[in-house]
Amino acid sequence: MTDELELRLDSLAGVGPVTTRKLNDAGIQNIMDLIVRGPVEIAELTGMDIDSSSKICEKAREDLVKGGLIAKDFISASELYKKRQTIGMITTGTDALDTLFAGGIETQALTEVYGEFGCGKTQFCHTMCVQVQKPKAEGGLEGGVLYMDSENTFRPERIKSMAEGYGLDPKEVLSKIHVGRAYNSDQQMLMVDKALELATKHPIKLLGIDSLTSAFRAEFLGRGTLAERQQKIRAHMRDLDKFMEGTNAATVVTNQVHSNPQAMFGDPTKPVGGHIVGHTSKFRIYLRKGKAGTRVCRLKDSPHLPESEAVISILEEGIRD
Ligand code: ATP
Ligand code: MG
Secondary structure, three states: OOHHHHOEHHHOOOOOHHHHHHHHHOOOOEHHHHHHHHHHHHHHHHOOOHHHHHHHHHHHHHHHHHOOOOOOOOOOHHHHHHHHHOOOEEOOOOHHHHHHOOOOEEOOOEEEEEOOOOOOHHHHHHHHHHHOOOOHHHOOOOOEEEEEEOOOOOOHHHHHHHHHHOOOOHHHHHHOEEEEEOOOHHHHHHHHHHHHHHHHHOOEEEEEEEOOOHHHHHHOOOHHHHHHHHHHHHHHHHHHHHHHHHOOOEEEEEEOEEEOOOOOOOOOEEEOOHHHHHHHEEEEEEEEEOHHHEEEEEEEOOOOOOOOEEEEEEEOOEEEO
16 A cells, blocks of 8 residues: 555545645545545534535545445455455564564554553564564564654664664664654644554554553543543544554554552553553553563453463563563
């Protein structure tokens, strides 16, 4: 999916220059953008009425279906199978984690890493930024990275050390990671739209978000606004879903934990956002500190893999067995 997605708005029958300009001014660049946002958002963004925006979106959908760029409402299982055949896998650089993930993290899917501070979530994201760039023969996808940093913890120095650890050219690796600072949740949400646009133009194979929830959490403190916060996170997850639908990139997000006071048995540590985040995550990894500086990774609620654990270490040159 590259140039095809840059289908120009003015190629849509019935959309004149005035409407095209209105859409462009609202940041809608191509036909795929129309589909991804849908009539309600288009109406909100452009000020046009919902009837007009629905008509335009429907026309856009028809054109893309005709062009074979998006699926019809129902697609055959064999078509779905074909799409799933394009799923790529990025190895993690350690045998233990690759075994846990049954090969590595997948494109067209979201991997969530959660755990307490200092457990290695950010280190895992940095590692994947390097891993994805490795040659295919070595378990990478030779792809670039979009990295959304909401905690100001992205460190190019770490990337450099890790790249050197794998014998990759650090300069080249750094040049393929595009970092954006998200200062608040609204900005973070807007960045996903931007990411979708960028991923149609550059060979992006990984979207990293560190952290997924901290901005939302900081802005919606206290229980009174919990419902509102969850609603916003839900919208963010929906946008990420669209991102994954529209690109063949992997998404890795980090998440904080809170302690569930109602838990009577077992570990009371729960990821922020609860089921709203968990629903979109294909892989949920719970990281915690283990003995002698090690980290224990536990695979939680995967749709097709058993719960299991792996032990890793964080070294200067990255995550290792
Ligand atoms: P937070 O919730 O605060 O963001 P986190 O889960 O993102 O925490 P990380 O920053 O990924 O945690 O991990 C920090 C840990 O990683 C450090 O405590 C240290 O053990 C390890 N670490 C970081 N840098 C290096 C390095 N250069 N060499 C070895 N270990 C390192
Ligand atoms: Mg961190």
